[in-house]
Amino acid sequence: MPDRDVTVLAASDRLVAAPPADSHTPFTGGLIEVLRSGVADGSETLSLSELYGELRRRLAAEGSPLPTLTTHNDTGQVALTRNRAR
Incomplete structure (x- = not known):
């Protein structure tokens, strides 16, 4: 059986609702x-x-629950998108 890698980027382990004026939770809106904007000093x-x-930094700055990231075999290093700030 081939190895399978699982990578998870998830909101905190707390239940969080979208603020009344927003259509997304802080995690989804932040992501x-x-x-959309990219990472100024990113690759x-x-x-x-x-x-x-970057998401964790922004959420911490606004006092929102922090996300977690779990990766295996360097899957966190895989390029997912172009950096729009570059």
């Missing part, structure tokens, strides 16, 4: 914003680990 392409780091 969308990082994908040309963004890996899951880079997305996670």
Whole structure:
């Protein structure tokens, strides 16, 4: 049986609802914003680990619950998207 890798980027282990004025939870809204705006000091392409780091930084700055990232066999280093800030 071949090895299977599982990579998970998830919201915190707490139940979080979207604020009344927003259509997304802080995690989902933050992830969308990082994908839209990119990472100013990031590489040309963004890996899951880079997305996670930026999302975690932004959520911490606004006092939102922090996400978790679990990777196996360096799957966090795989490029997922172009960095729109570059």
